[in-house]
Amino acid sequence: MDKLSKLKSHGAWVGRWTFILAATGSAVGLGNIWGFPYKAGTNGGGAFVLIYLLCILAIGIPIMISEIIIGRRSGNSPINAMRLVARDSNSSSGWQIVGWSGILAGILILSFYSVIAGICFNYIFIAASSTGSISSPDQFAEVISSPINLILWHTLFMILTALIVSAGVKNGIGRMVKILMPLLGFIMIFMVFYSVLNGDFNKAMKFLFEPDFSNVTSDTFLQAMGQAFFSLSLGMGSIMAYGAYMPKDQKVVNTSFTVASLDSLVAILAGLAIFPIIFAFNLEPNSGPGLVFVSMLSAFNQMEFGFVIGPLFFILLSIAALSSSISLLEPGVAFLAEEDILSRKRAAEILSFFIWILGLGSALSFNLWADFNLMPGRNFLDSMDFLANQILLPFGGMLIAIFVGWFMNKNLISDELGNANPLLIRIWRFFVKFIAPLSVALIFYNAIFG
Ligand code: PHE
Numbered sequence: 391m392d393k394l395s396k397l398k399s400h401g402a403w404v405g406r407w408t409f410i411l412a413a414t415g416s417a418v419g420l421g422n423i424w425g426f427p428y429k430a431g432t433n434g435g436g437a438f439v440l441i442y443l444l445c446i447l448a449i450g451i452p453i454m455i456s457e458i459i460i461g462r463r464s465g466n467s468p469i470n471a472m473r474l475v476a477r478d479s480n481s482s483s484g485w486q487i488v489g490w491s492g493i494l495a496g497i498l499i500l501s502f503y504s505v506i507a508g509i510c511f512n513y514i515f516i517a518a519s520s521t522g523s524i525s526s527p528d529q530f531a532e533v534i535s536s537p538i539n540l541i542l543w544h545t546l547f548m549i550l551t552a553l554i555v556s557a558g559v560k561n562g563i564g565r566m567v568k569i570l571m572p573l574l575g576f577i578m579i580f581m582v583f584y585s586v587l588n589g590d591f592n593k594a595m596k597f598l599f600e601p602d603f604s605n606v607t608s609d610t611f612l613q614a615m616g617q618a619f620f621s622l623s624l625g626m627g628s629i630m631a632y633g634a635y636m637p638k639d640q641k642v643v644n645t646s647f648t649v650a651s652l653d654s655l656v657a658i659l660a661g662l663a664i665f666p667i668i669f670a671f672n673l674e675p676n677s678g679p680g681l682v683f684v685s686m687l688s689a690f691n692q693m694e695f696g697f698v699i700g701p702l703f704f705i706l707l708s709i710a711a712l713s714s715s716i717s718l719l720e721p722g723v724a725f726l727a728e729e730d731i732l733s734r735k736r737a738a739e740i741l742s743f744f745i746w747i748l749g750l751g752s753a754l755s756f757n758l759w760a761d762f763n764l765m766p767g768r769n770f771l772d773s774m775d776f777l778a779n780q781i782l783l784p785f786g787g788m789l790i791a792i793f794v795g796w797f798m799n800k801n802l803i804s805d806e807l808g809n810a811n812p813l814l815i816r817i818w819r820f821f822v823k824f825i826a827p828l829s830v831a832l833i834f835y836n837a838i839f840g
Contacts (some may be wrong), residue, residue: 400467400558400634400635400724400727400728402635402636402637403635403636403637406637406640407568408568409632409633409635409636409637409640409645410645410648410649411567411568411571412567412632412713412717413623413629413632413645413649414567414571414648414649414652414653415567415571415710415713415714415717416623416628416629416632416713416714416716416717417621417622417623417649417650417652417653417714418571418574418652418653418656418710418713418714419503419710419711419713419714419715420503420506420507420510420707420710420711420714421617421620421621421657421714422621422653422656422657422660422710423578423656423657423660423682423707423710424506424510424679424681424682424707425617425620425621426442426617426621426657426660426661427657427660427661427664427665427681427682428677428678428679428680428681428682429613429617430442430598430661431665431668431674431675431676431677431678431681432676432678433610433613433614434602434605434606434610435597435598435600435601435602435675436596436597436598436599436600436601436602437601437602437603437605437606437610438606438610438613438614439598439599439601439658439661440601441606441610441611441614441615442614442617442618443654445614445615445617445618445619445829446618446621446622446650446653446654448821448825448826448829449615449618449619449787449791449825449826449829449830450618450619450622450624450650451646451647451650451821452791452818452821452822452825452826453624453625453787453790453791453822453826454622454624454629454646454649454650455642455643455646455818455822456790456791456793456794456795456822457624457627457629457630457633457790458629458630458632458633458636458642458645458646458806459633459642459794459798459802459803459806459807460472460475460630460633460790460793460794460798461629461630461631461632461633461634461636462633462634462636462638462642462806463475463478463802463805463806464634465634466634466724466728467489467627467631467634467721467724467725467728468488468489468492468493468626468627468630468631468721468725469486469489469490469493469627469721469725470486470489470725470728470729471489471627471630471631471634472485472486472487472488472489472793473485473486473489475798475802476793476797476798478799478802479797479798479799479802480799481793481797481798485789485793485797487789488627488786488789488790488793489627489721489725491626491782491785491786492625492626492627492628492630492721492782492786493626493627493721493722493725494782495625495626495778495782495783495786496626496627496628496718496719496721496722497722497741497744497745497748498748498774498777498778498782499620499626499718499774499775499778499779500551500715500718500719500745500749501745501746501748501749501751501752501774502749502752502771502774502775503711503714503715503718504544504547504548504551504715504745504746504749505540505543505544505749505752505753505756505771506679506711507543507547507708507711507712507715508540508542508543508544508545508546508547508753509533509534509540509543509683510704510707510708510711511543511546511547511704511708512533512539512543513533513683513687513704514701514704514705514708515701516529516533516687517687517690517696517697517700517701517703517704518697518700518701519697520687520691525683525684525685525687525688525691526684527673527677527680527684529684529687530680530683530684531680533683534680534756534757535756535757536757537753537754537756537757537758540753540756540757541750541753544746544749544750544753545746547708547711547712547715548742548745548746548749549742550712551712551715551716551719551742552719552738552739552741552742553738554712554716555716555719555720555723555734555738555742556723556734556735556738556739558734567713570706570709570710570713571710571713573706574656574706574707574709574710575656577699577702577703577706578656578659578660578663579659580699581659581663581686581689581703582659582662582663584663584689584693585662585663585664585665585666585667585689586662586666588666588667588670588689588692588693589665589666589667589668589669589670589689590666590669590670591666593665593666593669594661594662594665594666594668594669597665597669597675598658598661598662598665607840608833608836608837608840609837611833611836611837612780612833612834612836612837613780615780615784615829615830615833616779616780616783616784617779619779619783619784619787620778620779620783621653621654621657622649622650622653623714623717624783624787625782625783625784625785625786625787625790626718626721626778626782626783626786627721627786628717628718628720628721629717630721630790631717631720631721631724632717632720634724641808641810642806642807642808642810643807643810643811643814643815643818644810660682663686664681664682664685664686665685667685667686667688667689668681668685671685671688673685673688686700686703687700690703719738719741719742719745722737722741723737723738723741726741748774751764751770751771751774752770752771752774754770755769755770755771755772756771765777780837784830784833784834785830785834787826787830788826788827788830788831791822791823791826791827791830792827794822795819795822795823795824795826795827796823
């Protein structure tokens with residue numbers, strides 16, 4: 391591809407590690423620490439965890455490699471990246487639909503993500519001031535019962551997200567993740583130790599790793615797959631957009647394995663930090679979105695120096711959320727900037743404002759709109775979550791796999807993969823061509839007709 395097809399430069403990551411850190415920052419977020427444990431909890435534990443890990447391996451990693459290849463090849467935001475790489479592969483410009491569906495998914499996800507992240511902000515202060523008591527589900531209920539409270543924190547989170555994205559790739563994101571992600575890792579490990587020593591570890595291990603397939607339905611598969619896409623930030627162009635800023639000499643395959651392993655590790659650690667406490671206090675593992683808040687606060691309230699470690703944990707969780715939310719906003723903003731429709735700053739502001747409004751619906755779904763169902767059996771937040779995670783992300787990911795597996799010019803692919811291990815490349819090809827798209831299609835088919 392000639393240089394002319396690159397529309398506008400957004401800058402590039404500085405240094406070898408920055409892509410890994412930024413992509414890991416995007417992947418590791420509320421999905422791992424808030425979403426994974428509670429979804430495992432409501433879906434019966436072990437069987438869900440196993441299906442989830444299989445989805446990461448068979449669908450997630452192959453698609454992550456594909457997204458990075460497309461992104462880096464074109465150096466542009468997902469819509470243009472798909473269009474240009476398709477053109478250079480003599481394929482239809484219609485492939486840009488992947489970019490558009492990704493931007494839509496990013497908007498839907500960020501709208502509720504921001505509300506949950508806002509609750510994390512709120513918990514920084516709650517953890518600092520409450521000691522001595524066991525946190526109860528009632529306390530969580532009280533926190534989310536106030537629309538004003540949720541909306542205020544949601545507003546703060548959206549403003550921060552917009553500010554970082556408008557500052558651009560190099561100065562905003564790259565620097566922040568370098569220090570904070572390792573710190574989050576340390577605190578997670580500390581929490582696991584605490585939880586193992588003070589909670590019901592055996593019961594938690596059984597719950598997380600002993601698969602009971604008796605309650606597995608087609609819906610379990612759909613949810614586990616959606617969670618895998620969500621957690622790895624796949625199917626909507628976040629990783630594709632970040633791939634565009636990746637230096638040419640960095641190895642795509644190794645990098646993808648690193649990012650996916652770190653992401654799964656954090657999810658499992660979160661489960662190991664949360665469930666022993668849940669069982670020790672006889673709380674319900676299937677209590678839903680409040681799980682991490684109730685269980686972690688209970689632990690902090692009882693441990694020495696909990697009033698310090700507690701806020702620290704929620705600060706880091708908020709930061710993990712921020713390093714993900716910026717990647718949700720980036721594809722849309724990069725597109726508007728590269729088409730010269732708006733400046734990067736303006737684009738970040740306007741898009742964020744729109745997302746903020748949509749987020750009000752999710753904030754209200756915890757209280758005033760609790761009984762209002764946007765889709766059958768799903769309130770506003772659940773509907774956004776369902777549409778994005780279980781429909782748009784797998785759909786986008788499937789198209790990406792089909793494009794790279796069947797349509798993308800082979801020379802372009804080998805160019806990007808460089809001298810990766812030939813056997814590994816063969817295996818990867820087989821998975822993008824057949825396994826990944828067929829698995830997604832099968833899971834969709836079963837969820838609809840099963
Ligand atoms: N992966 C992020 C998380 O687990 C969420 C996310 C999804 C970010 C899709 C970007 C794209 O919290």
